[in-house]
Amino acid sequence: xxxxxxxxxxxxxxxxxxxxxxxxxxxxxxxxxxxxxxxxxxxxxxxxxxxxxxxxxxxxxxxxxxxxxxxxxxxxxxxxxxxxxxxxxxxxxxxxxxxxxxxxxx
Amino acid sequence: xxxxxxxxxxxxxxxxxxxxxxxxxxxxxxxxxxxxxxxxxxxxxxxxxxxxxxxxxxxxxxxxxxxxxxxxxxxxxxxxxxxxxxxxxxxxxxxxxxxxxxxxxxxxxxxxxxxxxxxxxxxxxxxxxxxxxxxxxxxxxxxxxxxxxxxxxxxxxxxxxxxxxxxxxxxxxxxxxxxxxxxxxxxxxxxxxxxxxxxxxxxxxxxxxxxxxxxxxxxxxxxxxxxxxxxxxxxxxxxxxxxxxxxxxxxxxxxxxxxxxxxxxxxxxxxxxxxxxxxxxxxxxxxxxxxxxxxxxxxxxxxxxxxxxxxxxxxxxxxxxxxxxxxxxxxxxxxxxxxxxxxxxxxxxxxxxxxxxxxxxxxxxxxxxxxxxxxxxxxxxxxxxxxxxxxxxxxxxxxxxxxxxxxxxxxxxxxxxxxxxxxxxxxxxxxxxxxxxxxxxxxxxxxxxxxxxxxxxxxxxxxxxxxxxxxxxxxxxxxxxxxxx
Numbered sequence: 001x002x003x004x005x006x007x008x009x010x011x012x013x014x015x016x017x018x019x020x021x022x023x024x025x026x027x028x029x030x031x032x033x034x035x036x037x038x039x040x041x042x043x044x045x046x047x048x049x050x051x052x053x054x055x056x057x058x059x060x061x062x063x064x065x066x067x068x069x070x071x072x073x074x075x076x077x078x079x080x081x082x083x084x085x086x087x088x089x090x091x092x093x094x095x096x097x098x099x100x101x102x103x104x105x106x
Numbered sequence: 107x108x109x110x111x112x113x114x115x116x117x118x119x120x121x122x123x124x125x126x127x128x129x130x131x132x133x134x135x136x137x138x139x140x141x142x143x144x145x146x147x148x149x150x151x152x153x154x155x156x157x158x159x160x161x162x163x164x165x166x167x168x169x170x171x172x173x174x175x176x177x178x179x180x181x182x183x184x185x186x187x188x189x190x191x192x193x194x195x196x197x198x199x200x201x202x203x204x205x206x207x208x209x210x211x212x213x214x215x216x217x218x219x220x221x222x223x224x225x226x227x228x229x230x231x232x233x234x235x236x237x238x239x240x241x242x243x244x245x246x247x248x249x250x251x252x253x254x255x256x257x258x259x260x261x262x263x264x265x266x267x268x269x270x271x272x273x274x275x276x277x278x279x280x281x282x283x284x285x286x287x288x289x290x291x292x293x294x295x296x297x298x299x300x301x302x303x304x305x306x307x308x309x310x311x312x313x314x315x316x317x318x319x320x321x322x323x324x325x326x327x328x329x330x331x332x333x334x335x336x337x338x339x340x341x342x343x344x345x346x347x348x349x350x351x352x353x354x355x356x357x358x359x360x361x362x363x364x365x366x367x368x369x370x371x372x373x374x375x376x377x378x379x380x381x382x383x384x385x386x387x388x389x390x391x392x393x394x395x396x397x398x399x400x401x402x403x404x405x406x407x408x409x410x411x412x413x414x415x416x417x418x419x420x421x422x423x424x425x426x427x428x429x430x431x432x433x434x435x436x437x438x439x440x441x442x443x444x445x446x447x448x449x450x451x452x453x454x455x456x457x458x459x460x461x462x463x464x465x466x467x468x469x470x471x472x473x474x475x476x477x478x479x480x481x482x483x484x485x486x487x488x489x490x491x492x493x494x495x496x497x498x499x500x501x502x503x504x505x506x507x508x509x510x511x512x513x514x515x516x517x518x519x520x521x522x523x524x525x526x527x528x529x530x531x532x533x534x535x536x537x538x539x540x541x542x543x544x545x546x547x548x549x550x551x552x553x554x555x556x557x558x559x560x561x562x563x564x565x566x567x568x569x570x571x572x573x574x575x576x577x578x579x580x581x582x583x584x585x586x587x588x589x590x591x
Contacts (some may be wrong), residue, residue: 005551009572010158010579011116014151015123018144027140028131036127036144043122048570048581051118053109056573056582062564062589064544072554074566075544076589081575083582090575093548100553100569 002045003098007037015040057082060093072097112579113158120148158579549574552585562591 006012019033060079065072074095081088110118124145131141152158552571558564566587573580 003553006572008549009551010155010574011119011152011572014155015148017151018147021147022140022144027143028136029134032127032130032134032136035130036123039126039130040119040123043119043126044572045570047110047115047119047122048572048583051110051115052570052581052583054582056571056580056585058566058585058587060587060589062562062591065564065591072557073544074589075546076587079589081573083580088575090548092546093550093575094544094546095550095552095566095568097550097552097554097557097566097568097571100555 001038002041004037004041005096005098006041006044006048008096009044011044012040054083063092070099112581115581116152116158116579120145120152156577547574548576550585552582564589564591 007016016037019028019036022028023030023033058076058079058081060076062074063077064075066074072095074097076093076095077091079090079093081090124141128141131138550568550571550573552568554566554568556565556567558567566585566589568585568587569583571582571585573582
């Protein structure tokens with residue numbers, strides 16, 4: 001099974017909202033919605049692994065770190081993201097990272 | 107491995123998911139239309155989130171969209187690069203899209219290439235208040251005619267608040283474009299507006315007649331802005347505005363007094379009723395009006411319960427002190443309060459040095475505690491008494507005396523209360539702090555290859571991530587970071 005962590009993204013949340021609407025209108029069952037989400041997990045994991053090539057660097061100050069159930073959660077402040085020549089600065093960012101070596105669902 | 111920008115990547119993922127569940131839907135007996143609805147809903151929500159604009163230039167990963175020619179057009183269109191000029195609050199951002207390649211044969215059964223609403227919105231990124239699309243187009247005719255017509259087509263997209271203007275402006279643009287020679291260089295004046303919404307655009311090209319007549323391709327982009335589309339978009343965008351407004355988190359704030367008061371109120375159920383009756387008896391005699399004040403009675407009960415003799419029920423730390431002196435000053439007028447104060451002697455710190463079992467230790471803290479407690483009661487009394495209108499003079503005078511004798515002490519008492527924080531309170535990390543700490547709109551969801559730390563220097567080696575930075579989505583295959591803790 002693929003990681004479900006990408007469900008908390010714009011794409012994942014919009015899919016869940018759409019599925020919720022269809023469930024509310026009784027057009028699909030919750031079980032079918034779950035199957036769709038599982039399919040989404042597979043698709044996005046594969047897409048990110050195969051269809052994305054760019055690289056990003058960032059630098060900031062680490063406010064908080066947490067490691068639980070093999071999941072790292074960081075909160076960084078005053079972060080600069082850089083890709084090629086572009087630079088973006090944010091005051092606060094949260095990073096949620098699952099183990100990249102393991103493909104088992106957390 | 108190809109490189110896709112976020113909009114393209116999202117599009118491909120949506121397609122993969124829809125195709126992947128098509129059989130599932132069929133097995134479940136769900137109609138095909140439901141699947142289409144799901145796709146439509148999904149794409150609409152992604153569009154409304156306005157998260158698919160990348161602030162990183164992806165010149166090597168350009169958005170593509172196909173153009174649909176009108177019917178009966180058998181020409182092959184080749185388009186040169188389309189440039190998008192997007193005006194934001196910080197000025198114009200311009201980036202170049204990839205070449206738009208359109209072939210009639212690519213569209214099965216149709217000679218038309220249309221930009222679907224989802225594609226149009228996804229790729230024609232709506233960022234700021236207004237964006238202008240400048241699409242120079244090169245058209246060739248496959249029949250060997252060889253005529254090539256260059257048409258820089260400029261179209262203006264207005265925010266939805268000015269849909270009517272949009273129609274007008276685009277209609278005029280269409281008319282201008284109809285005259286081939288004058289199609290180029292037509293620029294509509296940008297208009298600023300406070301509305302930031304996506305505009306649904308569906309260009310279509312009317313070709314046939316011009317083709318046959320002039321043997322050239324005349325690009326006449328006419329915008330089919332049907333009202334229902336605009337209205338639908340308006341509705342969607344208005345909803346999205348509500349949705350994507352950042353709501354303030356209103357958290358209930360419980361002051362220590364409130365929470366403690368609540369806690370004690372619960373414990374009142376087990377309070378000594380006999381003591382309460384005694385107090386009430388006294389109240390009847392001395393201050394009948396006060397009896398009518400529920401809050402006052404509660405407070406009195408509250409006090410009594412605390413020291414009603416059942417020390418085991420006492421809640422340590424609720425009262426910082428037991429104020430007495432002001433009560434003593436009004437002793438002659440308020441025997442009740444004197445009784446209360448005398449009872450309040452037992453309301454002191456029950457732990458540490460304030461051992462309940464030992465009365466000797468109480469007096470030296472008595473004054474301070476008494477003051478604070480009286481201040482607490484008096485402040486409540488003031489509020490309650492002020493609300494009542496049927497006080498007699500005696501009662502008023504007594505209440506005034508209460509306030510007069512306690513006003514001077516209130517500030518001091520309040521200051522004292524504030525200054526006396528619970529021990530080691532600074533070491534506490536409340537749940538609310540933790541929730542706020544991890545609550546942010548900028549989130550990166552990814553996988554880690556390696557997390558390295560040396561002393562307080564951290565290094566992050568991440569991969570396959572989706573970033574949502576200031577409302578905009580970005581993706582990365584690899585990310586490297588440094589941070590100091």
